Amino acid sequence: MPLFERYLTVWVLLCIIAGIALGHFLPGLFSTVSGMEVARVNLPVAILIWLMIIPMLIKIDFRALGHVTRHWRGISITLFINWAVKPFSMAVLGWFLIGYLFRPLLPADQIDSYIAGLILLAAAPCTAMVFVWSNLTRGEPHFTLSQVALNDLIMVAAFAPIVALLLGLSAITIPWNTLILSVGLYIVVPVIAAQVIRRAVLGSGGEHALHNMLSRLQPISLAALLATLVLLFAFQGQQILDQPTVIAMLAVPILIQVYFNSGLAYLLNRWAGESHCVAGPSALIGASNFFELAVAAAISLFGLNSGAALATVVGVLIEVPVMLSLVWVVNRSRTWYEAGVRDR
Secondary structure: OOOHHHOOHHHHHHHHHHHHHHHOOOOHHHHHHOEEEEOOEEHHHHHHHHHHHHHHOOOOOOOHHHHHHHHHHHHHHHHHHOOOOOOHHHHHHHHHHHHOHHHHHHOOOHHHHHHHHHHHHHOOOOOOOHHHHEEEEEEEEOHHHHHHHHHHHHHHHHHHHHHHHHHHHOOOOOOOHHHHHHHHHHHHHHHHHHHHHHHHHHHHHHHHHHHHHHHHHHHHHHHHHHHHHHHHHHHHHHHHHOOOOHHHOOOHHHHHHHHHHHHHHHHHHHHHHHHHHHHHHHHHHOOOOOOOHHHHHHHHHHHOOOOOHHHHHHHHHHHEEEHHHHHHHHHHHHHHHHHHHOOO
8 A cells, every 4th residue: 555545544644634714714715715715616616626536536447347247146246335325324324323322412503514424425435545455355356446437427427416415305405506506517527538538549559658647647636635634623613622522523423424335235245155255345445435536525615614514524534544444354354255155
């Protein structure tokens, strides 16, 4: 695992500190940045999000969809977890934990916004870091690639309706035009741009040129992520200082849903008799979140200084340690898993 990604949690913590400090000492600057909006889209943040997402999507080869039927049981289970379980389980956890159990400990005017951020976080599966998790579990690469490509296509059509449904059930009003604009800006446009770039590079220099370009773009993608976090915490700083336990409470439903969904996917694959090299990445894809999209959508829908934006950032904060713990469980349980498959 690359050094920078391995210590992503450390960099996020440093961004929290830097953002809070900058927001305190340079409030005028960040007020100006906050006002740079068109149709409720913050332009600096939109540019940073594109720099984050497009390099990740360039890795996706939609020709891999031809391999979907090869591991149909694993594909079906992962789709079930990603689109029929994960967003709804997170909504239930948000309603109970944030809306009821932790309510007395949280700012009353941000409760709905926190729940919205959690829903946005769970409404789309990860499209980039799952390749790292799959490699660490010795996952079947064709399965991982085809699953991610299929999820990306589904996300174009399913993200907005699922978010609108769950926010509606939460009695949270959202502007439909802003939600649709977010889907266009942060899913449709990046997917098209990434595929155009991918085909152009492959056509001119082949796989070697594509690998070299991705190596150069990866640091830019991560730098854009960290810059976005600095901006977010520059606006969230005072709220965090006033309520230091907010991040811990927001982390609770995220942790529960990650372990629940990954465990469910892993067990369903074992029950279905799928091989371990498919079950591992299936469990990890089923658990992980497309936090870049969640951050972008939260900012567009609720603003830079909203509870929704903060909730999505907590997902970034705990992503690496939580997913590495799942990698450890999947690898350590291989013998138990394969014994169960043989006994069927």
